[in-house]
Amino acid sequence: MINSIRKRDKEHILNTYARLEIEVARAEGCYVWDTSGNRYLDLLGGIAVNVLGHSNPKIISEIERQLHKYMHVSNFFYQEPQIKLAEKLIELTGLSKVFFSNSGTESTDGALKIARKWGAENHKHRVISFKGGFHGRSYGALSLMEKPLYKDNMGPFLAGIDTIAYNDTSILTQAINDNTAAVFLEVIQGEGGLNMVSNEFVDTLNTLQKKYNFLICIDEVQSGVWRTGKFCSYQHYNLKPDIIWLAKGLGGGLPLGALITSERLDNIFLSGQHGTTFGGNPVSCAAGLAVIEEFDNAAISTLQLNAEHLKNGLSKLKSKYPNYINEIKGKGYMLGLDLTFESKKLRDLLLDQRIITNSTSGNILRLVPPLILTKAELDYFLEELDKAFMRYIEIMP
């Protein structure tokens, strides 16, 4: 059966994704079931999307409620779900205005347009971004990135962008000047392998901003919505961003992105200068509001304690397998095991044990699970991970 589905997928879906060999039947909480009835513990969470797990009843009921009122009317109208969600986002970030889109990529492009426009008005014409960054798949987003697989033979890309070494204060200092309009960064690089900026790097960035006056633009698409223990990952740092953007976890599984800007950008666009047909879809916004209300009610401290428990367990495994694990990277529920071998191999062993994880940047096993994992589920995962390492060592060439 898997074979026939696989064959039909290959026949009709344009090849872009390396699929896992699972045909999904349903998903609930932290579990996914395949069509043969096998249950998998899910530590991928729809790639950092299902922050409250699958089929969260509160999200479903809020979606249903909104579906029966209206599911799309266009952005020509005032829509309460958008306004309510925007109010929450402003409260949680202390920023000033929200623009809703459908995805991370679109939000990146919106941020880039704002940076360019603000730059043009202030006679600043270059944008800085960082190696190892991931911002999406549009031409704007790709222009901020360097990964050859994503760009080869697809140029030309946007001009006026310098992509420099991540977390290197001296290179940053050399790169920035009066002509710098904006700096685009993830404070934790998700796709790039769970690298984090240092406090020293942030201090340098702040000092340079005071001297040269540019926009600090932070991509929170993967790291936002409490994944790292705070609503946004920049909130762990002494940072006052001008633009941040969210997507993945925001819609609780529905497509939704939000670009959030600081006060000095309140009037950056005239009516009609930016927009989208579906952005801020009322059903997606109702789901987003349910996500935020669930977190308001949930004990975020429990979530943080469990994430610590996971990290401690992983550190123990690192001591047990020093020849196979270099480092445990990341923060909260955005973690990476930096392995001494190709992480796909461990991912496949775990999948065989009915545990879903993710492989990124070659040797990194990435964990971006639902944030509602229980301690018992985490302990089960840690035991199975231990087993997977033992199996890897047995079968290793």
Ligand SMILES: *Cc1c(COP(=O)(O)O)cnc(C)c1O
């Ligand atoms: C996933 C991701 C994006 C792209 O989001 P899409 O919704 O896939 O367009 C952008 N930035 C970061 C940091 C991401 O992890």
